[in-house]
Amino acid sequence: MDAQKKNVIVMDLALNKDLNLSFDEIELQMRAYAQEYKVPIIQDAGLAFLEMILRLYQPHTILEIGTAIGYSAIRMAHTIPASIVTIERNEEMVEQALKNIHLAKLDNRIKLIFKDALECFDDLKNQKFDLIFIDAAKAQYLNFFELFTPLLTEHGVVVCDNMSFHGLVLDPECYSKQSRSVRGLIRKLNHFKENLLQNSKFDTSIFNIGDGMAVSVRKG
Amino acid sequence: MDAQKKNVIVMDLALNKDLNLSFDEIELQMRAYAQEYKVPIIQDAGLAFLEMILRLYQPHTILEIGTAIGYSAIRMAHTIPASIVTIERNEEMVEQALKNIHLAKLDNRIKLIFKDALECFDDLKNQKFDLIFIDAAKAQYLNFFELFTPLLTEHGVVVCDNMSFHGLVLDPECYSKQSRSVRGLIRKLNHFKENLLQNSKFDTSIFNIGDGMAVSVRKG
Numbered sequence: 001m002d003a004q005k006k007n008v009i010v011m012d013l014a015l016n017k018d019l020n021l022s023f024d025e026i027e028l029q030m031r032a033y034a035q036e037y038k039v040p041i042i043q044d045a046g047l048a049f050l051e052m053i054l055r056l057y058q059p060h061t062i063l064e065i066g067t068a069i070g071y072s073a074i075r076m077a078h079t080i081p082a083s084i085v086t087i088e089r090n091e092e093m094v095e096q097a098l099k100n101i102h103l104a105k106l107d108n109r110i111k112l113i114f115k116d117a118l119e120c121f122d123d124l125k126n127q128k129f130d131l132i133f134i135d136a137a138k139a140q141y142l143n144f145f146e147l148f149t150p151l152l153t154e155h156g157v158v159v160c161d162n163m164s165f166h167g168l169v170l171d172p173e174c175y176s177k178q179s180r181s182v183r184g185l186i187r188k189l190n191h192f193k194e195n196l197l198q199n200s201k202f203d204t205s206i207f208n209i210g211d212g213m214a215v216s217v218r219k220g
Numbered sequence: 221m222d223a224q225k226k227n228v229i230v231m232d233l234a235l236n237k238d239l240n241l242s243f244d245e246i247e248l249q250m251r252a253y254a255q256e257y258k259v260p261i262i263q264d265a266g267l268a269f270l271e272m273i274l275r276l277y278q279p280h281t282i283l284e285i286g287t288a289i290g291y292s293a294i295r296m297a298h299t300i301p302a303s304i305v306t307i308e309r310n311e312e313m314v315e316q317a318l319k320n321i322h323l324a325k326l327d328n329r330i331k332l333i334f335k336d337a338l339e340c341f342d343d344l345k346n347q348k349f350d351l352i353f354i355d356a357a358k359a360q361y362l363n364f365f366e367l368f369t370p371l372l373t374e375h376g377v378v379v380c381d382n383m384s385f386h387g388l389v390l391d392p393e394c395y396s397k398q399s400r401s402v403r404g405l406i407r408k409l410n411h412f413k414e415n416l417l418q419n420s421k422f423d424t425s426i427f428n429i430g431d432g433m434a435v436s437v438r439k440g
Binding site for chain 2: 048051052053055056155157205208209215217
């Protein structure tokens with residue numbers, strides 16, 4: 001999306017009555033949109049878990065891989081006063097997210113990058129992040145992890161959603177019933193999990209919360 | 221237990237070959253003891269969750285209500301370099317815990333108080349704790365919470381185990397089948413949960429992990 005188009009979206013919003021919505025109303029709108037258009041957003045239990053981590057750890061800077069409509073970025077910014085960079089490659093999602101971030105009056109704390117995350121390293125290489133939240137294309141989790149963890153601060157934390165992939169990762173019987181592409185994703189997620197648990201630079205625990213949340217704390 | 225008896229236990233240990241056990245071996249011994257003597261110790265998933273919280277939050281001082289055989293205190297001290305005060309009222313448990321703490325060479329960081337926790341406030345009133353872990357008599361959770369949270373540091377955290385009480389808290393069908401005393405405990409735990417969630421001084425989330433873990437972060 002070019003700068004002009006982005007400005008049009010924001011100008012449209014300036015005339016919009018939605019600008020006076022409360023946070024709860026914006027949240028309801030986002031959830032309704034996600035349901036109607038089948039956009040996967042973080043599950044409630046997973047979100048409660050992520051917010052608990054934010055309250056405990058109080059990161060100043062967060063990198064999110066996978067904005068979708070901005071739901072989790074907005075919730076994170078609402079929970080703690082962190083600065084968030086969030087990356088999304090799908091144009092429709094970017095438009096929705098920009099609208100939602102603007103409605104929530106969080107433009108000053110949430111910066112959205114419209115690009116494939118794997119092509120973003122140069123944009124971010126001079127920044128440091130206290131927490132990285134990965135909630136994007138499941139096939140790329142390992143690549144995201146390897147690409148962006150050099151940007152973590154000391155004792156930085158990586159949180160990954162969808163580690164159980166709707167339970168499929170854990171259920172060998174289900175596995176055989178899946179399409180070839182889903183089986184491929186399951187294999188990749190399992191490979192990523194093994195890799196995480198064996199990574200001696202991080203202490204990783206995986207919890208059966210929401211769609212499965214992994215928390216990896218960088219060792220000192 | 222008087223000081224003399226405590227010294228005898230520790231002197232016995234000085235002659236004991238167990239003093240050269242590795243941490244893993246001590247842990248296995250504790251788990252075997254807990255199983256043999258039916259001492260309830262924290263479940264593996266709950267422990268992984270607690271340790272993740274410690275790594276994220278890095279508390280310097282921890283208060284534990286309910287030592288039992290010292291398993292969770294020893295695991296906490298092994299995870300981070302915190303100082304721990306732990307309270308236990310059962311003499312047999314205290315003896316086991318003192319042995320285990322000594323075997324794990326953690327006497328310098330784990331201080332055990334042999335008393336009913338509800339009678340301990342005066343012993344502790346001049347100390348501050350970054351984290352309080354409650355894993356003791358379920359009927360008293362609310363009393364423990366109210367008594368000890370004034371000792372929390374700013375943004376201090378309270379973690380409570382056994383919030384689902386082996387699933388009983390969540391299952392109305394099971395409830396009616398329980399003894400009167402168990403029903404009383406379930407009601408008290410439910411009352412505590414409601415109280416926690418409504419307490420405006422803390423942000424509380426309850427997770428279906430292990431036997432149910434509540435995390436309450438004191439608001440700034």
